[in-house]
Amino acid sequence: MTTNKKRIDKLPPEFRTWLEERVTQVDACWEWRLSLKDGTQPQGKFNGNVINVRRVIVEACTGKPIPRGWIAACLCSHPGCVHPSHLFKQSRSQAFKGAEFSPIHKVNLAKAARRRAILTIDDVRAIRASEKTVRQTAADFGISESHAGGVIRGRFWRDYENPFAGLMRAAS
Numbered sequence: 160m161t162t163n164k165k166r167i168d169k170l171p172p173e174f175r176t177w178l179e180e181r182v183t184q185v186d187a188c189w190e191w192r193l194s195l196k197d198g199t200q201p202q203g204k205f206n207g208n209v210i211n212v213r214r215v216i217v218e219a220c221t222g223k224p225i226p227r228g229w230i231a232a233c234l235c236s237h238p239g240c241v242h243p244s245h246l247f248k249q250s251r252s253q254a255f256k257g258a259e260f261s262p263i264h265k266v267n268l269a270k271a272a273r274r275r276a277i278l279t280i281d282d283v284r285a286i287r288a289s290e291k292t293v294r295q296t297a298a299d300f301g302i303s304e305s306h307a308g309g310v311i312r313g314r315f316w317r318d319y320e321n322p323f324a325g326l327m328r329a330a331s
Contacts, residue, residue: 170219170220181203187235188237188239189240191212191239192239196211198238212241216243216246217231220246225248229249229250230254231248232246233245234247277300277302278300278302286310287313
């Protein structure tokens with residue numbers, strides 16, 4: 160198998176042998192022949208433990224563990240590729256940026272945006288200046304009681320225009 164020698168030499172010899180027995184050279188990629196978790200993540204059993212093959216390769220090549228919340232991603236579009244020079248670490252947010260959402264997910268995002276956009280900054284100022292109860296305020300503005308309470312206490316709709324906003328409310 161041809162490869163970028165610099166990266167593959169960093170793999171421990173016993174892991175490199177184990178890996179080479181389980182991949183097939185396809186163009187420039189090493190195709191994982193065993194199971195793929197969720198159809199995209201190569202996994203296998205090494206020294207009695209089920210491992211994410213890409214993650215182990217990236218950690219071995221860089222000499223550092225991949226932080227929690229990060230994934231081992233692949234540069235090529237081949238779902239089973241485990242070629243060391245094609246792999247890199249990436250945060251989950253970067254990995255899913257620009258990803259297509261299902262229609263149900265899009266509807267839920269739109270509903271959440273509409274819920275958040277019920278109030279204007281003028282409504283928020285009126286709520287904070289009002290002497291009404293939280294229940295009355297929520298009914299007047301068509302929002303939940305917990306949201307109205309959060310607006311009154313300054314947990315939601317923080318005022319960043321005034322550097323002293325909320326200081327007097329916190330003291331009282």
